[in-house]
Amino acid sequence: MRFLGVAFPPKSSLRYEAELDTTQANVLSLRVDGMIFSCDLMRAEISIPVGNLPIRIKLPDGWVFVVERSPELSQWLKSQRKIGWLDKLESNLFGWLISIVVCIAVIIGGYTHALPWVSEKVVLALPDAVAVELGEQTLEMLSSASEEWRDSELPEAQQAAIRQRVKSNLTSLEPLPYPVEIVFRSSTMGANAFALPGGKVVLLDELVQLAKTPQQLDSIILHEIGHIHHRHMMKRLVHSSILSVGVALLTGESSGVIDNLAGLGVFFLSAGHSRDAENEADLFAKQAMLTIYGTSEPMAEMFELFHQQESIEIPKWLSSHPDFDQRIQAARD
Ligand SMILES: [Zn+2]
Structure with missing residues:
Protein backbone atom coordinates (compact mmCIF):
# COMPACT_ATOMS: atom_id res chain seq x y z
CA MET A 1 0.00 0.00 0.00
CA ARG A 2 1.04 3.59 -0.58
CA PHE A 3 0.04 6.51 1.59
CA LEU A 4 0.33 10.20 0.77
CA GLY A 5 1.23 12.57 3.54
CA VAL A 6 3.83 15.10 4.61
CA ALA A 7 7.39 14.50 5.73
CA PHE A 8 9.72 16.52 7.93
CA PRO A 9 13.52 16.16 7.63
CA PRO A 10 15.54 15.50 10.80
CA LYS A 11 15.81 18.56 13.07
CA SER A 12 14.10 20.81 10.57
CA SER A 13 10.70 22.38 10.21
CA LEU A 14 10.77 22.12 6.43
CA ARG A 15 7.82 20.27 5.07
CA TYR A 16 7.62 18.06 2.00
CA GLU A 17 4.90 16.23 0.18
CA ALA A 18 5.79 12.58 0.63
CA GLU A 19 4.69 9.04 -0.05
CA LEU A 20 5.08 6.07 2.24
CA ASP A 21 5.43 2.74 0.48
CA THR A 22 4.54 -0.35 2.46
CA THR A 23 4.35 -2.85 -0.38
CA GLN A 24 7.62 -4.51 0.53
CA ALA A 25 7.23 -6.87 3.47
CA ASN A 26 8.71 -5.54 6.73
CA VAL A 27 10.23 -2.52 5.00
CA LEU A 28 9.06 1.08 5.00
CA SER A 29 10.11 3.32 2.13
CA LEU A 30 9.61 7.06 2.29
CA ARG A 31 9.75 8.91 -1.04
CA VAL A 32 10.53 12.59 -0.58
CA ASP A 33 11.52 14.99 -3.29
CA GLY A 34 13.03 12.31 -5.56
CA MET A 35 14.86 10.61 -2.70
CA ILE A 36 14.00 7.30 -1.01
CA PHE A 37 14.60 6.60 2.67
CA SER A 38 14.04 2.97 3.66
CA CYS A 39 14.11 1.23 6.97
CA ASP A 40 13.15 -1.96 8.71
CA LEU A 41 9.51 -1.76 9.74
CA MET A 42 10.42 -2.90 13.26
CA ARG A 43 12.73 0.09 13.73
CA ALA A 44 10.15 2.72 12.84
CA GLU A 45 8.27 4.42 15.67
CA ILE A 46 4.58 4.46 14.83
CA SER A 47 2.33 6.59 17.07
CA ILE A 48 -0.54 4.88 18.86
CA PRO A 49 -3.74 5.40 16.89
CA VAL A 50 -6.26 7.50 18.85
CA GLY A 51 -9.58 8.43 17.30
CA ASN A 52 -9.12 10.12 13.95
CA LEU A 53 -5.86 11.85 14.85
CA PRO A 54 -3.15 11.63 12.14
CA ILE A 55 -0.53 8.92 12.49
CA ARG A 56 3.10 9.92 13.00
CA ILE A 57 5.83 7.58 11.80
CA LYS A 58 9.40 8.31 12.75
CA LEU A 59 12.19 6.61 10.81
CA PRO A 60 15.48 5.74 12.53
CA ASP A 61 17.33 8.42 10.54
CA GLY A 62 15.09 11.13 11.97
CA TRP A 63 12.62 11.67 9.12
CA VAL A 64 9.06 12.02 10.31
CA PHE A 65 6.10 11.13 8.13
CA VAL A 66 2.62 12.33 9.07
CA VAL A 67 -0.43 10.84 7.41
CA GLU A 68 -4.17 11.45 7.89
CA ARG A 69 -6.31 8.53 9.00
CA SER A 70 -8.09 6.58 6.26
CA PRO A 71 -9.74 3.18 6.19
CA GLU A 72 -6.78 1.85 4.20
CA LEU A 73 -4.31 3.16 6.77
CA SER A 74 -6.34 1.65 9.62
CA GLN A 75 -6.37 -1.62 7.73
CA TRP A 76 -2.60 -1.52 7.36
CA LEU A 77 -2.07 -0.55 11.02
CA LYS A 78 -4.33 -3.38 12.05
CA SER A 79 -2.32 -5.82 9.98
CA GLN A 80 0.77 -4.52 11.78
CA ARG A 81 -1.07 -4.91 15.13
CA LYS A 82 -0.59 -1.22 15.77
CA ILE A 83 -4.22 -0.47 16.51
CA GLY A 84 -4.37 0.96 20.03
CA TRP A 85 -6.74 -0.34 22.68
CA LEU A 86 -8.35 3.11 22.86
CA ASP A 87 -9.07 2.96 19.18
CA LYS A 88 -10.54 -0.50 19.43
CA LEU A 89 -12.66 0.57 22.35
CA GLU A 90 -14.00 3.55 20.46
CA SER A 91 -15.13 1.48 17.56
CA LEU A 126 -11.80 10.49 67.17
CA PRO A 127 -11.48 10.92 70.95
CA ASP A 128 -14.35 9.17 72.79
CA ALA A 129 -15.15 12.50 74.47
CA VAL A 130 -16.39 13.77 71.08
CA ALA A 131 -19.01 11.02 70.94
CA VAL A 132 -20.08 11.61 74.55
CA GLU A 133 -20.48 15.35 73.86
CA LEU A 134 -22.47 14.62 70.69
CA GLY A 135 -24.74 12.33 72.70
CA GLU A 136 -25.39 15.11 75.25
CA GLN A 137 -26.20 17.58 72.46
CA THR A 138 -28.48 15.13 70.69
CA LEU A 139 -30.47 14.36 73.84
CA GLU A 140 -30.78 18.07 74.61
CA MET A 141 -32.03 18.79 71.10
CA LEU A 142 -34.53 15.95 71.21
CA SER A 143 -35.85 17.06 74.59
CA SER A 144 -36.28 20.70 73.68
CA ALA A 145 -37.20 20.53 70.00
CA SER A 146 -39.63 17.67 69.87
CA GLU A 147 -43.09 17.80 71.41
CA GLU A 148 -43.26 14.05 71.05
CA TRP A 149 -40.69 13.65 73.81
CA ARG A 150 -41.83 13.97 77.39
CA ASP A 151 -40.40 13.06 80.77
CA SER A 152 -40.84 9.46 81.75
CA GLU A 153 -43.85 8.54 83.88
CA LEU A 154 -42.23 5.38 85.22
CA PRO A 155 -41.89 5.33 89.02
CA GLU A 156 -38.44 6.40 90.24
CA ALA A 157 -38.01 3.06 91.97
CA GLN A 158 -38.58 1.15 88.72
CA GLN A 159 -36.12 3.38 86.85
CA ALA A 160 -33.54 2.86 89.58
CA ALA A 161 -34.06 -0.92 89.50
CA ILE A 162 -33.52 -1.06 85.72
CA ARG A 163 -30.40 1.11 85.97
CA GLN A 164 -29.04 -1.10 88.73
CA ARG A 165 -29.69 -4.26 86.69
CA VAL A 166 -27.96 -2.83 83.61
CA LYS A 167 -24.99 -1.84 85.75
CA SER A 168 -24.64 -5.31 87.19
CA ASN A 169 -25.17 -6.95 83.76
CA LEU A 170 -22.34 -4.85 82.34
CA THR A 171 -19.88 -6.27 84.86
CA SER A 172 -20.10 -9.65 83.07
CA LEU A 173 -19.40 -8.13 79.64
CA GLU A 174 -16.21 -6.82 78.12
CA PRO A 175 -15.58 -3.08 78.65
CA LEU A 176 -17.41 -0.69 76.30
CA PRO A 177 -15.90 2.31 74.51
CA TYR A 178 -18.15 4.70 76.47
CA PRO A 179 -19.87 4.53 79.88
CA VAL A 180 -23.50 3.44 79.48
CA GLU A 181 -26.20 5.75 80.78
CA ILE A 182 -29.88 4.78 80.73
CA VAL A 183 -32.22 7.70 79.99
CA PHE A 184 -35.99 7.31 80.47
CA ARG A 185 -38.43 9.19 78.27
CA SER A 186 -42.01 8.90 77.12
CA SER A 187 -43.08 9.39 73.54
CA THR A 188 -45.88 8.96 71.07
CA MET A 189 -43.48 6.91 68.99
CA GLY A 190 -44.56 3.73 70.75
CA ALA A 191 -42.39 0.99 72.21
CA ASN A 192 -38.83 1.83 71.29
CA ALA A 193 -35.26 2.31 72.45
CA PHE A 194 -32.35 4.23 70.96
CA ALA A 195 -28.63 4.29 71.45
CA LEU A 196 -27.21 7.80 71.07
CA PRO A 197 -23.55 8.48 70.34
CA GLY A 198 -21.37 8.20 73.42
CA GLY A 199 -23.17 5.53 75.46
CA LYS A 200 -26.62 6.97 76.19
CA VAL A 201 -29.50 4.51 75.79
CA VAL A 202 -32.94 6.11 75.65
CA LEU A 203 -35.75 3.79 76.83
CA LEU A 204 -39.31 4.82 76.13
CA ASP A 205 -41.91 3.99 78.79
CA GLU A 206 -43.95 2.08 76.24
CA LEU A 207 -41.08 -0.35 75.68
CA VAL A 208 -40.60 -0.93 79.40
CA GLN A 209 -44.35 -1.64 79.67
CA LEU A 210 -44.36 -3.97 76.67
CA ALA A 211 -41.73 -6.27 78.18
CA LYS A 212 -43.28 -8.98 80.32
CA THR A 213 -40.09 -9.90 82.18
CA PRO A 214 -36.88 -8.06 83.13
CA GLN A 215 -34.94 -10.45 80.87
CA GLN A 216 -37.03 -9.48 77.85
CA LEU A 217 -36.39 -5.80 78.49
CA ASP A 218 -32.70 -6.51 79.04
CA SER A 219 -32.46 -8.21 75.63
CA ILE A 220 -33.47 -4.93 73.98
CA ILE A 221 -31.19 -2.87 76.21
CA LEU A 222 -28.35 -5.26 75.32
CA HIS A 223 -29.18 -4.83 71.62
CA GLU A 224 -28.73 -1.07 72.09
CA ILE A 225 -25.51 -1.70 74.02
CA GLY A 226 -24.43 -3.76 71.00
CA HIS A 227 -24.76 -0.57 68.92
CA ILE A 228 -22.60 1.21 71.53
CA HIS A 229 -20.03 -1.59 71.51
CA HIS A 230 -19.68 -1.32 67.72
CA ARG A 231 -19.82 2.52 67.77
CA HIS A 232 -22.57 2.30 65.13
CA MET A 233 -23.96 5.80 65.73
CA MET A 234 -20.62 7.50 65.20
CA LYS A 235 -19.87 5.37 62.17
CA ARG A 236 -23.21 6.33 60.67
CA LEU A 237 -22.68 10.00 61.42
CA VAL A 238 -19.17 10.04 59.93
CA HIS A 239 -20.31 7.92 56.96
CA SER A 240 -23.20 10.25 56.25
CA SER A 241 -21.04 13.38 56.72
CA ILE A 242 -18.38 12.16 54.30
CA LEU A 243 -21.14 11.33 51.84
CA SER A 244 -22.82 14.72 52.10
CA VAL A 245 -19.49 16.57 51.88
CA GLY A 246 -18.73 14.45 48.81
CA VAL A 247 -22.08 15.33 47.26
CA ALA A 248 -21.52 19.01 48.14
CA LEU A 249 -18.11 18.96 46.45
CA LEU A 250 -19.51 17.32 43.34
CA THR A 251 -22.67 19.37 43.01
CA GLY A 252 -21.92 22.62 44.87
CA GLU A 253 -25.06 21.98 46.92
CA SER A 254 -24.16 22.29 50.59
CA SER A 255 -27.58 21.98 52.26
CA GLY A 256 -26.98 18.27 52.86
CA VAL A 257 -23.98 19.06 55.08
CA ILE A 258 -25.88 21.73 56.99
CA ASP A 259 -28.93 19.47 57.45
CA ASN A 260 -26.64 16.82 58.77
CA LEU A 261 -25.06 19.07 61.36
CA ALA A 262 -28.23 20.89 62.33
CA GLY A 263 -30.53 17.92 62.57
CA LEU A 264 -28.48 15.52 64.67
CA GLY A 265 -31.46 14.36 66.68
CA VAL A 266 -33.65 13.77 63.68
CA PHE A 267 -30.74 12.06 62.00
CA PHE A 268 -30.36 9.48 64.74
CA LEU A 269 -34.05 8.74 64.93
CA SER A 270 -35.01 8.85 61.28
CA ALA A 271 -32.67 6.73 59.21
CA GLY A 272 -32.47 3.25 60.74
CA HIS A 273 -29.22 1.41 61.11
CA SER A 274 -28.00 -0.70 58.24
CA ARG A 275 -28.99 -4.31 58.18
CA ASP A 276 -25.41 -5.32 58.97
CA ALA A 277 -25.38 -3.03 62.00
CA GLU A 278 -28.66 -4.52 63.25
CA ASN A 279 -27.29 -8.03 62.80
CA GLU A 280 -24.16 -7.08 64.74
CA ALA A 281 -26.25 -5.60 67.56
CA ASP A 282 -28.51 -8.69 67.62
CA LEU A 283 -25.49 -10.97 67.78
CA PHE A 284 -23.97 -8.92 70.61
CA ALA A 285 -27.28 -9.05 72.54
CA LYS A 286 -27.66 -12.77 72.00
CA GLN A 287 -24.15 -13.55 73.24
CA ALA A 288 -24.59 -11.18 76.20
CA MET A 289 -27.93 -12.85 77.10
CA LEU A 290 -26.21 -16.26 77.02
CA THR A 291 -23.40 -14.97 79.23
CA ILE A 292 -25.71 -13.25 81.73
CA TYR A 293 -28.80 -15.46 81.78
CA GLY A 294 -27.62 -18.62 80.05
CA THR A 295 -30.40 -18.27 77.43
CA SER A 296 -31.35 -15.97 74.59
CA GLU A 297 -34.99 -17.12 74.62
CA PRO A 298 -36.24 -13.85 76.23
CA MET A 299 -34.85 -12.02 73.20
CA ALA A 300 -36.91 -14.17 70.84
CA GLU A 301 -39.95 -13.65 73.09
CA MET A 302 -39.43 -9.89 73.02
CA PHE A 303 -39.27 -9.90 69.23
CA GLU A 304 -42.50 -11.89 69.20
CA LEU A 305 -44.13 -9.32 71.47
CA PHE A 306 -43.20 -6.63 68.94
CA HIS A 307 -44.55 -8.81 66.19
CA GLN A 308 -47.90 -9.22 67.96
CA GLN A 309 -48.28 -5.53 68.75
CA GLU A 310 -50.47 -4.65 65.81
CA SER A 311 -51.57 -1.43 67.49
CA ILE A 312 -48.02 -0.31 68.19
CA GLU A 313 -46.01 0.89 65.27
CA ILE A 314 -43.03 -1.39 64.71
CA PRO A 315 -39.89 0.53 65.64
CA LYS A 316 -37.60 1.58 62.83
CA TRP A 317 -34.75 -0.62 63.95
CA LEU A 318 -37.05 -3.62 63.80
CA SER A 319 -38.85 -2.70 60.62
CA SER A 320 -35.52 -2.48 58.81
CA HIS A 321 -35.74 -6.26 58.91
CA PRO A 322 -38.41 -7.40 56.50
CA ASP A 323 -37.80 -11.03 57.48
CA PHE A 324 -38.77 -10.60 61.10
CA ASP A 325 -39.29 -14.33 61.60
CA GLN A 326 -35.69 -14.93 60.60
CA ARG A 327 -34.57 -12.57 63.34
CA ILE A 328 -36.64 -14.43 65.94
CA GLN A 329 -35.19 -17.69 64.66
CA ALA A 330 -31.63 -16.31 64.90
CA ALA A 331 -32.20 -15.40 68.55
CA ARG A 332 -33.25 -19.01 69.22
CA ASP A 333 -30.64 -20.88 67.18
ZN1 LIG B 1 -30.74 -1.63 66.51
Missing part, protein backbone atom coordinates in the same frame (compact mmCIF):
# COMPACT_ATOMS: atom_id res chain seq x y z
CA ASN A 92 -16.52 -1.14 19.88
CA LEU A 93 -19.83 -0.49 21.59
CA PHE A 94 -19.44 -3.59 23.71
CA GLY A 95 -16.15 -2.23 25.00
CA TRP A 96 -17.85 1.02 25.95
CA LEU A 97 -20.57 -0.80 27.83
CA ILE A 98 -17.94 -2.75 29.73
CA SER A 99 -16.18 0.51 30.65
CA ILE A 100 -19.44 2.01 31.92
CA VAL A 101 -20.18 -1.09 34.00
CA VAL A 102 -16.64 -0.97 35.44
CA CYS A 103 -17.09 2.74 36.33
CA ILE A 104 -20.39 2.02 38.08
CA ALA A 105 -18.82 -0.93 39.89
CA VAL A 106 -15.99 1.31 41.12
CA ILE A 107 -18.50 3.88 42.43
CA ILE A 108 -20.63 1.23 44.14
CA GLY A 109 -17.52 -0.47 45.51
CA GLY A 110 -16.37 2.87 46.90
CA TYR A 111 -19.74 3.38 48.55
CA THR A 112 -20.13 -0.10 49.97
CA HIS A 113 -16.51 -0.86 50.89
CA ALA A 114 -14.16 2.13 50.84
CA LEU A 115 -16.56 4.55 52.57
CA PRO A 116 -17.37 2.24 55.53
CA TRP A 117 -13.67 1.45 55.87
CA VAL A 118 -12.69 5.13 55.94
CA SER A 119 -15.59 5.93 58.31
CA GLU A 120 -14.42 3.27 60.72
CA LYS A 121 -10.85 4.62 60.70
CA VAL A 122 -12.11 8.17 61.31
CA VAL A 123 -14.37 7.05 64.17
CA LEU A 124 -11.55 5.12 65.84
CA ALA A 125 -9.28 8.17 65.50
